[in-house]
Amino acid sequence: MASFTGRCSVFWLLLAILHPFTPVATGEQEQLEPLSFEPLHCERIDGEALRRWIASEPGARRLCSGTPSCDRVLMCDCQKTTISDQQAAFTLPPFEATTVATDILIRNCGQLHVPTGTFRALRSGFLPRTVRFLNIEQLTLESFAFEITSQSRVPNPDPRDRHPVLGPIELHFERCHIEELPANVFHGAGLRSIQFSSASSIGVVRPLAIGIRLRQLTFRDSAIGRFARHAFKRAQMEELLLQNVTMHDSWTSQGWQGVVVAETIRISDSTFLQPILPAAITESSTNELVLQNNVFNASMADEAFQLAVTSRVSMIGNVFGQLSPNLFRGLTISNETAWNAQPTLVLERNQIDELVVPGSSAAVGSSSFFHIPRNFTVNLQSLRIAELATCDSTNLAGASQWQQEIFFLRPFAVSGHDDPESYISIEEFRQQEGCDATGPDLVLIIVLSTLLGVTLIGGLIGGFVFYRHQKKRQRMLLLEQGLVHPAPRTYRETQIMLKLETVGTLKTDF
Ligand SMILES: *[C@@H]1O[C@H](CO)[C@@H](O)[C@H](O)[C@H]1NC(C)=O
Ligand SMILES: *[C@@H]1O[C@H](CO)[C@@H](O)[C@H](O)[C@H]1NC(C)=O
Ligand SMILES: *[C@@H]1O[C@H](CO)[C@@H](O)[C@H](O)[C@H]1NC(C)=O
Ligand SMILES: *[C@@H]1O[C@H](CO)[C@@H](O)[C@H](O)[C@H]1NC(C)=O
Numbered sequence: 378m379a380s381f382t383g384r385c386s387v388f389w390l391l392l393a394i395l396h397p398f399t400p401v402a403t404g405e406q407e408q409l410e411p412l413s414f415e416p417l418h419c420e421r422i423d424g425e426a427l428r429r430w431i432a433s434e435p436g437a438r439r440l441c442s443g444t445p446s447c448d449r450v451l452m453c454d455c456q457k458t459t460i461s462d463q464q465a466a467f468t469l470p471p472f473e474a475t476t477v478a479t480d481i482l483i484r485n486c487g488q489l490h491v492p493t494g495t496f497r498a499l500r501s502g503f504l505p506r507t508v509r510f511l512n513i514e515q516l517t518l519e520s521f522a523f524e525i526t527s528q529s530r531v532p533n534p535d536p537r538d539r540h541p542v543l544g545p546i547e548l549h550f551e552r553c554h555i556e557e558l559p560a561n562v563f564h565g566a567g568l569r570s571i572q573f574s575s576a577s578s579i580g581v582v583r584p585l586a587i588g589i590r591l592r593q594l595t596f597r598d599s600a601i602g603r604f605a606r607h608a609f610k611r612a613q614m615e616e617l618l619l620q621n622v623t624m625h626d627s628w629t630s631q632g633w634q635g636v637v638v639a640e641t642i643r644i645s646d647s648t649f650l651q652p653i654l655p656a657a658i659t660e661s662s663t664n665e666l667v668l669q670n671n672v673f674n675a676s677m678a679d680e681a682f683q684l685a686v687t688s689r690v691s692m693i694g695n696v697f698g699q700l701s702p703n704l705f706r707g708l709t710i711s712n713e714t715a716w717n718a719q720p721t722l723v724l725e726r727n728q729i730d731e732l733v734v735p736g737s738s739a740a741v742g743s744s745s746f747f748h749i750p751r752n753f754t755v756n757l758q759s760l761r762i763a764e765l766a767t768c769d770s771t772n773l774a775g776a777s778q779w780q781q782e783i784f785f786l787r788p789f790a791v792s793g794h795d796d797p798e799s800y801i802s803i804e805e806f807r808q809q810e811g812c813d814a815t816g817p818d819l820v821l822i823i824v825l826s827t828l829l830g831v832t833l834i835g836g837l838i839g840g841f842v843f844y845r846h847q848k849k850r851q852r853m854l855l856l857e858q859g860l861v862h863p864a865p866r867t868y869r870e871t872q873i874m875l876k877l878e879t880v881g882t883l884k885t886d887f
Contacts, residue, residue, distance in 0.1 A: 414468040414490050419453035421478065440482060440509065447506070451478035455486035466490070474498045484511040491522040496567070499525060504567055509549040516550070520559045523548065525567025543569045543592055551575040558586040558608075566590070573599045582608040590614070596622045604632035613637045617663075619644040627651035627675070631659055638663040642684075645669040652676045659683040662711055670694040676733075683707035687714050690753075691723040701733040708750040722753045728761040730794070734773065746776035746783075757782050763794045768812035771803045780804035 422430050431437045441447040455467055466488035544567035552575045560583050570593040578600040584607040591614040603626035617638050642663045655678040662685040676699035710720055749755050757779050764770055766785035784800035792799050807813055
């Protein structure tokens with residue numbers, strides 16, 4: 378009986394343990410059910426049909442608004458292909474060597490699978506100008522999905538094109554949800570730029586996902602889960618842009634490693650919810666690094682950016698959750714900088730919620746508050762540190778040159794951390810509080826001597842009044858006792874007095 382009860386309770390215990398996982402297990406089973414992918418049907422639109430299409434759809438107008446305008450569009454629309462009411466899963470069929478299209482548009486899919494080699498057969502000389510994925514709820518990309526081996530051999534029509542060696546294709550993802558960008562998803566020399574935009578999301582950018590040469594790589598108005606290590610290894614481009622991006626996971630060490638950016642790395646209006654780890658960018662180079670109006674909610678590690686810079690680093694209007702003055706220790710001057718050039722480090726209107734000042738032993742030998750990379754000139758304006766100003770907290774080693782530009786929270790400030798009014802400069806605070814005075818404080822002396830003066834004058838006036846009062850009282854007493862003998866009047870005085878009295882009497886008698 379006892380053993381039965383025992384077994385019973387073990388059974389219930391097991392059930393209780395397993396119970397929470399049961400729905401997940403069935404969910405996974407549902408996921409694992411074989412999905413039949415229908416090949417997606419594409420149609421060519423050109424000539425009169427293209428003109429009608431552009432006239433009828435704002436989306437088409439936007440697609441064809443570039444220069445040169447689209448000429449032959451190959452459109453693959455899942456909604457036009459759906460067989461039943463059920464949302465079907467589609468596979469993008471490989472484009473054939475005979476495909477002739479200036480623009481390829483793939484849109485409105487629930488699930489779409491892009492297998493390896495889908496674009497491989499496209500012939501050089503007939504490469505499309507744009508390939509656009511629009512509104513795809515679950516886009517699955519395989520490695521080498523965008524392998525485009527051929528490069529346009531047609532003489533470049535644009536004489537102003539500074540990048541004739543790059544392929545012509547601009548690849549866009551708009552409103553697409555992509556679980557992962559696998560290794561080598563982009564490959565070959567056919568692509569000119571890649572852009573993720575319009576509320577797209579990418580779960581993870583896998584190692585070696587982007588390792589090609591491009592004019593521009595852009596993430597805009599999108600969400601990124603995380604960059605895996607070496608996600609951008611060996612990528613070369615002119616511009617690397619993150620604008621209005623929310624990154625949900627931490628930025629892994631070596632996430633961007635070996636990235637060569639000829640012009641600008643610009644990260645703006647973006648939010649990083651988790652820490653930026655050390656060497657998030659490493660062994661990389663750029664002409665310019667710009668961080669503008671970003672929020673880094675968690676910490677940013679020392680040496681997060683190990684980057685050779687040619688001309689400038691700008692950090693303007695950012696909010697950092699936690700930062701130490703060693704952030705810039707990983708920056709170096711690029712060996713391509715002219716021997717006498719001085720790259721600038723522009724730091725304007727940034728806010729640090731928590732400043733982690735390294736131990737004094739580490740600060741020894743650093744002559745300035747921020748670790749400034751060698752041969753950089755610094756332009757620091759309005760750095761707000763959201764910590765209470767005290768003589769201690771404002772005593773930053775090596776910050777003397779920026780005492781007017783570094784601000785701490787004003788004691789008893791009523792408005793919030795984001796209000797500039799809540800802040801007081803180190804210089805003003807330390808003067809006001811006399812943090813640097815060695816002997817007795819000047820302000821204190823002034824206050825005390827003023828008090829003393831007031832007391833003295835008050836005492837004098839009081840004494841005088843008291844003296845007068847006492848004297849009067851004494852006289853009154855003497856008068857009362859009739860002990861005061863008026864000085865005898867002269868005859869003339871008596872006459873005048875009498876006259877006055879008579880007149881007075883007469884007057885009062887009237
Ligand atoms: C930023 O991106 C989100 C989508 O991720 C979008 O909803 C929002 O409108 C964008 N903000 C701006 C200012 O464009
Ligand atoms: C991130 O920080 C910003 C500014 O400090 C704040 O407004 C926002 O609520 C924070 N977000 C999260 C998820 O903590
Ligand atoms: C700069 O350094 C890199 C390696 O660190 C090297 O490949 C490159 O040739 C150098 N450039 C110049 C101009 O010295
Ligand atoms: C950097 O500055 C040092 C002196 O501080 C100078 O000797 C060196 O030549 C400079 N290097 C460059 C690349 O400007």
